[in-house]
Amino acid sequence: MNWFKSSHAQAGHIMSKQDVISAILKKLDSKQDRPFQIAMDELKHDGLIEIQEDGVTLILTQKGSERL
Secondary structure (H helix, E strand, O other): OHHHHHOOOOOOOEEOHHHHHHHOHHHOOHHHHHHHHHHHHHHHHOOOEEEOOOOOOEEEOHHHHHHO
């Protein structure tokens, strides 16, 4: 969500696979994998983001935009 906030994102803004890799995944170690997945599931469940079929690309929802 910080990435979307720093990008001044609006609803529908896409965090591409490459963005996710460079901004998030490269900074995680193996101990952080599970907590990261839990956090992503919570953001999706709360309706703040949508996760594309590739499992990596993220889309900011209107609700997520309002929370920024």
